[in-house]
Amino acid sequence: MFDFSNIQGNILRGYASFPHARFLYLTIRDASDARSFIQSLLDAGSVTPGQWQEKPDATLNFALTFDGLRAFGLPEESLATFPPEFREGMKVRAEVLGDVGKSSPEYWDEPWKTSRVHILVMIYGKMTDALEERCRTLRQLLPAGVTELGPDQPAESFSMDGETARREHFGFADGLSNPDVEGVPRETGARKDIGNPDHSGRFRKIPLGEFILGYPGEGGDLAPMPLPNLLAHNGTYMVFRKLEQNVPEFRDYIKAQAKSFARTIPGGLPDRVSAEDFLAAKMMGRWQDGSSLIEHPQKPARSLANAFAYADDPAGARCPLGAHVRRTNPRDALGFGGKTMSRHRLIRRGITYGKFLPPGERDNESRGIIFIAFNSGFDQFEFVQRFWVNFGDDFEQGNDTDPIVGVGGRGQMVIPGDEATGRRPFICFDIPRFVETKGGDYFFVPSLAALRLLASGRVHAS
Amino acid sequence: MADRASNKDGLGKAVTFNVITPMNRFGTCVVRLALWIFDRWKSTQNTAKALAFLPFVHWVVVKRDCFPRVDDGQPTEKLNYDYLFFLSTFNGPWGPYIEAFADVLYVPLDIVWFWSIRYPMARPVGPLKTYIKRNQVESDHSYSAYPGASVRDVRASLEVRRELEQFAKTSLDLAPDKFATEFNRLLMSVQNKLGTFGPIPE
Numbered sequence: 001m002f003d004f005s006n007i008q009g010n011i012l013r014g015y016a017s018f019p020h021a022r023f024l025y026l027t028i029r030d031a032s033d034a035r036s037f038i039q040s041l042l043d044a045g046s047v048t049p050g051q052w053q054e055k056p057d058a059t060l061n062f063a064l065t066f067d068g069l070r071a072f073g074l075p076e077e078s079l080a081t082f083p084p085e086f087r088e089g090m091k092v093r094a095e096v097l098g099d100v101g102k103s104s105p106e107y108w109d110e111p112w113k114t115s116r117v118h119i120l121v122m123i124y125g126k127m128t129d130a131l132e133e134r135c136r137t138l139r140q141l142l143p144a145g146v147t148e149l150g151p152d153q154p155a156e157s158f159s160m161d162g163e164t165a166r167r168e169h170f171g172f173a174d175g176l177s178n179p180d181v182e183g184v185p186r187e188t189g190a191r192k193d194i195g196n197p198d199h200s201g202r203f204r205k206i207p208l209g210e211f212i213l214g215y216p217g218e219g220g221d222l223a224p225m226p227l228p229n230l231l232a233h234n235g236t237y238m239v240f241r242k243l244e245q246n247v248p249e250f251r252d253y254i255k256a257q258a259k260s261f262a263r264t265i266p267g268g269l270p271d272r273v274s275a276e277d278f279l280a281a282k283m284m285g286r287w288q289d290g291s292s293l294i295e296h297p298q299k300p301a302r303s304l305a306n307a308f309a310y311a312d313d314p315a316g317a318r319c320p321l322g323a324h325v326r327r328t329n330p331r332d333a334l335g336f337g338g339k340t341m342s343r344h345r346l347i348r349r350g351i352t353y354g355k356f357l358p359p360g361e362r363d364n365e366s367r368g369i370i371f372i373a374f375n376s377g378f379d380q381f382e383f384v385q386r387f388w389v390n391f392g393d394d395f396e397q398g399n400d401t402d403p404i405v406g407v408g409g410r411g412q413m414v415i416p417g418d419e420a421t422g423r424r425p426f427i428c429f430d431i432p433r434f435v436e437t438k439g440g441d442y443f444f445v446p447s448l449a450a451l452r453l454l455a456s457g458r459v460h461a462s
Numbered sequence: 463m464a465d466r467a468s469n470k471d472g473l474g475k476a477v478t479f480n481v482i483t484p485m486n487r488f489g490t491c492v493v494r495l496a497l498w499i500f501d502r503w504k505s506t507q508n509t510a511k512a513l514a515f516l517p518f519v520h521w522v523v524v525k526r527d528c529f530p531r532v533d534d535g536q537p538t539e540k541l542n543y544d545y546l547f548f549l550s551t552f553n554g555p556w557g558p559y560i561e562a563f564a565d566v567l568y569v570p571l572d573i574v575w576f577w578s579i580r581y582p583m584a585r586p587v588g589p590l591k592t593y594i595k596r597n598q599v600e601s602d603h604s605y606s607a608y609p610g611a612s613v614r615d616v617r618a619s620l621e622v623r624r625e626l627e628q629f630a631k632t633s634l635d636l637a638p639d640k641f642a643t644e645f646n647r648l649l650m651s652v653q654n655k656l657g658t659f660g661p662i663p664e
């Protein structure tokens with residue numbers, strides 16, 4: 001068994017009930033100041049663990065970049081044991097991740113563009129006042145040797161009237177599907193975490209080691225552990241990306257294609273479903289209200305059920321092979337009892353930033369998702385990003401990229417036809433890039449015990 | 463390094479992969495028998511063939527006194543072991559390739575490699591990766607007829623071509639509405655074989 005109270009919060013269980021968030025970016029100028037800062041927060045019990053006795057009004061968590069660990073005074077022997085992607089950081093990985101063109105680091109927002117963040121402070125609140133209060137106290141505690149890099153990043157989840165699920169800016173319910181992890185009670189409500197498929201077509205829980213360091217993962221393998229053990233154990237790696245969504249461009253594109261798409265449906269559109277909604281759902285793989293195209297191929301059903309599988313839809317008549325959710329978690333679609341996909345899962349804890357743009361309106365505000373994903377090695381995220389989002393070979397899509405978040409740039413997506421209903425195949429051409437990267441980095445999220453070790457300044461690699 | 467063929471459009475999709483491991487004499491006999499069985503009963507190859515990111519795998523036993531020499535002037539080496547050559551090409555990154563290989567094909571891997579000195583077994587995959595790294599030999603040169611194509615691309619293109627040629631023959635005299643129906647049928651039959659094609663942007 002593992003100790004939930006030693007793992008930081010928002011990793012194995014999400015902060016869905018804390019809809020207001022703020023991310024502060026710190027840089028360390030004096031290591032001993034940084035240590036006493038962390039020590040004082042630990043002493044005050046301010047760092048939120050994965051399990052609490054009494055639910056707090058606001059939460060506080062820390063993550064560090066490689067430069068941050070170095071600025072903390074971690075000895076070189078220990079630094080050298082961290083994985084290469086983490087040492088390099090996200091900026092250096094730009095090409096690999098498709099952060100090119102307008103997404104390349106020279107166009108990123110501050111502080112990402114000119115600095116390297118050392119410490120990421122993540123604060124979430126049930127209400128805005130609790131959030132503000134927590135930010136204020138934290139800022140008051142900052143010693144001279146630890147300074148803030150501006151601007152901070154506010155983020156806030158929003159939902160449609162009367163709905164429990166959160167939405168993202170393109171209009172889809174989000175935060176629905178996450179890995180079902182061994183030893184972690186399932187999240188409550190209609191949402192269901194989903195494991196990895198086995199040979200019998202059932203889903204099994206995923207070993208903890210895929211997401212937390214120090215435990216066996218898929219195939220019994222242990223992810224490479226940085227040294228010393230106490231520093232790595234119960235920690236994890238976090239991908240933090242500011243992804244800006246071009247909502248007017250997305251809506252314009254869908255609108256422009258919808259008419260021709262409607263012509264592929266012989267009997268006309270299903271009742272109360274617009275061609276726009278149908279087409280957007282085909283690109284995402286779920287209807288905007290979150291219901292799955294596998295279970296509800298003809299119209300949305302206000303269902304957040306998540307235990308669907310793709311094996312019965314091999315040609316993608318219901319959910320296209322290139323749809324966002326089918327790419328990023330192909331479930332049983334690739335066969336082999338899930339063995340070729342099982343090591344590429346991510347825990348996602350993203351949250352939206354910016355104001356929701358009402359349909360039909362346009363503005364110049366920026367909006368998007370603070371994409372947050374946890375994995376026990378950045379190879380998990382990078383595989384999904386490189387080979388599933390920005391490439392299509394595994395899904396018989398050649399070089400076609402993800403229609404929602406891929407680098408694409410005038411790419412295409414085939415929406416397979418459906419023999420059952422007579423709907424003909426449709427190809428979306430010239431898909432623009434709807435999502436641009438505006439910053440981010442690779443972070444290490446230490447356990448509470450490891451934070452204590454860091455604060456003590458007595459880290460030895462052996 | 464030439465593990466991937468390249469041309470003016472960029473790097474090819476397939477990566478070459480060579481591993482050479484020493485074996486004892488008893489192992490040589492067993493491996494030859496195993497390879498003969500794989501060869502004789504093709505159904506033993508079905509799983510490997512279904513792994514579409516894996517165009518090609520090949521094992522060869524080279525006896526200790528059979529290593530090629532440039533010419534007779536090159537002295538023969540005195541080797542203590544026979545050697546097992548493993549040659550393959552794959553699409554995608556090295557790590558996940560080894561992982562999928564070990565997760566899916568661990569039985570044949572273990573049967574063939576068990577006899578190699580210090581082989582750690584296919585699972586867990588960590589030690590296998592270390593073992594392979596230690597015994598992997600880079601290609602000096604690799605050639606690919608279609609650097610911009612993966613195996614899947616080639617298979618898909620061949621199928622599209624076959625269907626299209628067939629259609630060209632059968633559709634010559636069709637009336638417009640019948641032509642439309644048949645064209646839609648064709649499109650449906652190749653719909654998941656129409657992905658864009660070319661080198662991977664790197």
Ligand code: HEM
Binds near residue numbers: 173324381
């Ligand atoms: C602004 C960019 C993005 C948007 C708007 C977006 C939107 C969505 C939506 C609406 C869902 C379905 C709801 C759910 O399952 O929670 C989803 C699922 C998912 N997305 Fe994204 N996403 C974005 C970026 C990414 C990126 C960059 C990745 C990975 C590299 C990713 C990985 C996933 C995964 C793994 C799932 C769950 C699939 C499943 O388990 O069925 N997303 N996304």
